[in-house]
Amino acid sequence: MKETTGFREKVVIITGASSGIGKAVSLQLASEGACVSLAARNAERLQEIAQECNQLGGSAIAIPTDIADQQQCRNLITKTVEKFGRIDMLVNNAGFTVVDKFEDLQTLELFQRVMNVNFNGAVQCTYFALPHLKNTHGRIVNISSLGGIVPFPGNASYAASKAAMTGFSDSLRLELQDDQVSVTMIYPGAVVTKFQEHRLDKDGQVRGSDGGSLYTEDMMTADECAEIIIEAAKQRKREVVMKPGKISRWIKLISPSLLDKIIIERVKKIIEREAQESK
Ligand SMILES: NC(=O)c1ccc[n+]([C@@H]2O[C@H](COP(=O)([O-])OP(=O)(O)OC[C@H]3O[C@@H](n4cnc5c(N)ncnc54)[C@H](OP(=O)(O)O)[C@@H]3O)[C@@H](O)[C@H]2O)c1
Incomplete structure (x- = not known):
């Protein structure tokens, strides 16, 4: 089913379009002339990005959506079809993380919230978009994370949500083969966005601006990540594993305990x- 095509006048829904990778994907698709339907909770930010998309030559609609809410996901799909008449691609990108030890969570509420946004949100949007995607032989692009392949400690809910996305996507890809709807999984490594600022701790406190200190100059930008995502979607690739995911996968196959040691060392360095930096 490999094919390369542009997104001119194609209708694309992007969740998590108000920031970071989702915003970069939206702007790049708009500059190719796509019709983009932008979803996230922050209505004001979405509206600003919709205007930018229109200025770049795309056609954009901002649809404020909390993807954890099934009815709002249904509304996102309905409003997109009302506006543009079809759906060619769904990019399930919205997500966030809670970083702390599982045993330190006061209740399971935060764990479930991560699953509800990162996993159930993608499932819900896919469910309502699917009949339209089948009509267009469309594309589903799911933004996972290396954390879904190589989990770090303190990340149990995030790792679980992203690994669940893999199972969901791999099964769906097979179901949809005859319908010629492709399912592409993207596993980014560290990308410089507001992701670390938006992350919560065990008490539900937002980390805030010092989350940016986790980024280093050699990390990928949101624009670079968006380019890779869009190219993979064009080619209907099965998956893209970004650096250093490929080597980690091999080490995990050959010597999982070695990978555990590498991860523990890496986490120690991050904590140090x-x-x-906080001194
Ligand atoms: N940055 C990285 O290093 C990295 C690495 C691997 C994977 N990823 C994945 O890439 C995706 C995008 O992350 P990012 O780095 O661009 O982070 P970001 O800058 O924090 O953007 C996250 C986006 O998700 C949206 N979002 C969060 N909760 C939502 C909800 N309940 N309903 C609808 N939208 C919601 C946010 O918008 P609102 O707050 O307006 O709702 C925002 O637009 C995530 O799935 C993340 O797991 C990121």
Whole structure:
């Protein structure tokens, strides 16, 4: 089913379009002349990005949506079809993380919230978009994370939500083969966005602006990540595993305990760097 095509006048829904990777994907698609339907909770930010998309030559609609809410996902699909008449691609990108040890969570509410947004949100949007995607032989693009392949400690809910996305996507890809709807999984490594600022701790406190200190100059930008995502979608690729995911996958196959040691060492270094920077 490999094919390369542009997105001119194609209708694309992007969740998590108000920031970071989703925003970059939306702007790049708009500059190709796509009709983009932008979803996230922050209505004001979405409206600003919709205007930018229109200025770039696309056609944009902002649909404020909390993807954890099934009815709002249904509304996103309905409003998109009302406005543009079809759906060619769904990019399930919205997500966030809670970072702390599982045993330190006061209740399971935060764990479930991560699953509800990162996993159920993608499932819900896919469910309501699917009849329209079948009509257009469309594309589903799911933004997972290396954390779904190589989980870090303190990330149990996030890792679970992204690994669940893999199972969902791999099964759906097979179901949809005859319908010629492709399912592409994207596994980004660290990308410089507001993701670390938006992350919550065990008490539900937002980390805030110092989350940006986790980023280093060699990390990928949101624009670079968006380019890779759009190219993968064009080619209907099965998956894209970004650096350093490929090597981690091999080490996990050959010597999982070695990978555990590498991860523990890496986490120690991150904690040390954070402690130094907060002095
Ligand atoms: N940055 C990284 O290093 C990295 C690495 C691997 C994977 N990823 C994945 O990439 C995706 C995008 O993350 P990012 O880095 O661009 O982070 P970001 O800048 O924090 O953007 C996250 C987006 O998700 C939206 N969102 C969060 N909760 C939502 C909800 N309940 N309903 C609808 N939208 C919601 C946010 O919008 P509102 O707040 O307006 O709702 C925002 O637009 C995520 O799935 C993340 O797991 C990121």
